[in-house]
Amino acid sequence: MTARVNNPLRGFSFKRGCANINVLYLTVSMKRPKETEGFGAFGQKAAIPxxxxxxxxxxxxxxxxxxxxxxxxxxxxxxxxxxxxxxxxxxxxxxxxxxxxxxxxxxxxxxxxxxxxxxxxxxxxxxxxxxxxxxxxxxxxxxxxxxxxxxxxxxxxxxxxxxxxxxxxxxxxxxxxxxxxxxxxxxxxxxKIRILVEKPFVFNLKSAQALNRLLLKFFNEDQIYRIDHYMGKETVQNLMVVRFANRLFEPLWNKDFVDHVEISVLEDERVGSRANFYDQAGALRDFVQNHILQMLALIAMDEPYNLTADLIRDEKVRILKALRPYDAKSITGNIVRGQYLGYAAEIGKASQTETFVALKAFVNLPRWEGVPFYLRTGKALKEKVTEISVHFKELPRCLFRNCASNILTFRIQPDESVHLRINNKIPGVGITLHQGDLDFSYGEAFKDNIPPAYERLLLDFMEGDQRLFIRSDEIEAAWKFVDSITDNWNEKNAPLRSYKHGSAGPKEADEMIKKDIREWWTK
Missing domain, CATH: 3.40.50.720 (NAD(P)-binding Rossmann-like Domain)
Structure with a gap:
């Protein structure tokens, strides 16, 4: 397989079955895509009734x-x-x-x-x-x-x-x-009677609780499948496999070794036909409340005892409930709102709705004490890309000059893949370091055998597998965190910044992370 640009490392060998990947004597387990009827998100199932x-x-x-x-x-x-x-x-x-x-x-x-x-x-x-x-x-x-x-x-x-x-x-x-x-x-x-409901899961915590009460009047929780299609993407499901099937990573997955985590969901398109809905929701409610917080929960959660739906979701809820809430004071300097130029003309009215948001979140648990999670999403940006990057701390002492920190990146879209950045020696006299990536590409490993997210989730719905679906308390915990922002931000502590279509977003988002002596990994 080919590596990323300027990367001298090559040579993933892929073995079917147990999905072992050999890279420079490094063997890492990855999740194999569901291929046929009867395969759920995490293994073999019986035929669907x-x-x-x-x-x-x-x-x-x-x-x-x-x-x-x-x-x-x-x-x-x-x-x-x-x-x-x-x-x-x-x-x-x-x-x-x-x-x-x-x-x-x-x-x-x-x-x-x-x-x-x-x-x-x-x-x-x-x-x-x-x-x-x-x-x-x-x-x-x-x-x-x-x-x-x-x-x-x-x-x-x-x-x-x-x-x-x-x-x-x-x-x-x-x-x-x-x-x-x-x-x-x-x-x-x-x-078996089941229902599947799509996001948006309403507007705030109060309306989410009302919707949950309504649905639970007619159905039991195990009959309700709340869908977030990002959970059907192979690389999102692979987060758990990489973490919990490889001893290499999990011992390092804590505040002692992780410097920070970045989750970026960037889109190049304008709001388009979704203008009416989007102007009521904004970037925070449309993407952070569901897609981004779901990915954060998978990155930060502890290992469940087993792979049953409720135990997985228990661990996710624990993370979402531990998100540090915002108040009017803490919003200043830690949240950036933006709106692309031309948005008001596009929707036909003046608007204070954000089409871009960047923020710094913390998980108030011992494992993640002091580790910032930088979250970012927006419309009309220069590129459509979704990535999660885990940035490990630099070595306390390095024998060589210019040692860089290791970075593990999960690219959700496009080109679903996983990349581990390491330091290598450039061939020749002396020792000069080069930062290169060990790469795993789903497209190259499985060619055309990667089903779209909705196919995977529809099969799980038919099979009765709730592991990739969202429970009522997950939704309420996510809304509680988001409400702490929307209830407290205003033009003073989080003014609406302008940015050009095709740019990287408001410059204030770069300034927010640079003041922590860091920078956005996903450009």
């Missing part, structure tokens, strides 16, 4: 851009369960064929990529149902429709419901399911 997946909001952007492309691709690779049925619910007056044509025309992800044979095969698994939340009576026939699909085959399929709508409709959907008998068993054996 017969399933009916019902998507509410099936004509929206989420369904067109992510869910249907994922399901079409899964069907083409025989990854869907036996006797699988997809019921797509929307307000438009369509049938299965016209609905699929609508999706194929709307979705850039699959335009021109589906053959007539694949389309015909998928149509055999697809039903379109017209329903309007403003007219609850329009859903009275949905229960009979599902029963009529089961009875001829004497099936009692699991019923999974995907809430691919904004949270304002979650209560309506839950009531529709309850009042129309869509949550009942079939009498022959236990039928």
């Amino acid at each position: 017969p399933t009916i997946l019902t998507i509410f909001g099936a004509t929206g952007n989420l369904a067109a851009d992510y869910l249907l492309p994922a399901l079409l691709h899964m069907d083409s690779r025989d990854m869907l369960p036996k006797d699988f049925l997809l019921v797509c619910v929307g307000r438009r007056d369509l049938n299965a064929k016209s609905y699929l044509d609508f999706i194929l025309e709307k979705s850039e992800a699959i335009q021109g990529k589906i053959t007539p044979a694949q389309k015909k095969r998928f149509l055999g698994k697809l039903i379109y149902y017209r329903g309007d939340f403003a007219d609850p009576a329009s859903f009275k026939g949905l229960s009979k429709l599902l029963e009529d699909q089961d009875q001829p085959k004497h099936l009692c399929r699991n019923r999974l419901y995907y809430f691919a709508t904004s949270p304002q409709f979650f209560a309506d959907i839950a009531r529709i399911l309850k009042e129309n008998g869509l949550l009942t068993a079939c009498g022959r054996h236990e039928r």
Whole structure:
């Protein structure tokens, strides 16, 4: 495999099976991507039972851009369960064929990529149902429709419901399911009922608690799958494997050896079609509250006793609850807000919404005492990239000149990969050091065998595996930290800074980290 630019190190040899990677006599375990039906996020599973997946909001952007492309691709690779049925619910007056044509025309992800044979095969698994939340009576026939699909085959399929709508409709959907008998068993054996809800998980702690109370009125916690699609990315899942399957790293994973951690989620696009939602949310609520804090929790958590869903999530919650809250005084100099030039014209009004935020967080636990976590995200920046970098402390004494600290980088997107920066000798007379990377690239190791995040999460949803999904107390702990910022920042302690489209963001973000004698690793 090729190394990063200016890196003289080469020669990963990859062994299938146990996923061992030999690099200069260094063997590191990595997570192998899920390839086929029956493989969950962390190992072999039983075959998925017969399933009916019902998507509410099936004509929206989420369904067109992510869910249907994922399901079409899964069907083409025989990854869907036996006797699988997809019921797509929307307000438009369509049938299965016209609905699929609508999706194929709307979705850039699959335009021109589906053959007539694949389309015909998928149509055999697809039903379109017209329903309007403003007219609850329009859903009275949905229960009979599902029963009529089961009875001829004497099936009692699991019923999974995907809430691919904004949270304002979650209560309506839950009531529709309850009042129309869509949550009942079939009498022959236990039928699994599950729901999947998408972010945004509302607006603040108070509304998050209200949403959790609402959902728990109709469903048990083990029936609720709250999705953060970043958790489906291979390198995010690989965080736990690298940490807990390699003795090399975990003994160093603490305040004695780690200088700081950086998590950067940078996007080059403007807000675009999400302008209405984004102006209400902003960068902090849109990305920090979910994606970034989830990655922080995986980086900082202790090793769980085993890989059951609740034990993993217990450790994540412990980290999120330990985040040091902000007050009006501590915000000064530790948080930078920014907005790209032209944002107000783009949304058609003056706005104080941040399109960029950088902040310094601390985890108030003995393992991480005094270690800063630098978090950064923004729109309209020069590059689309997501990276987590763990910066180890410099040697207290180095025999050579110019010893640099070691850096372990997880690149989430693009080009999912892991890089370990080390010091090496440049060939020749004398000893001159060179900093180079030991690289592992998922794309090179597995070629085209890396499923998109939504495919992985949909399979886990069908399998009943909650390990990559978010529990109610995780959401509330994350919102409590975010609320400590939004309740206290203002134009005095965190003024809104301007930055140009295509830049690295406000210069004040660089100044914030430079005053700690550090710099952003992800440029």
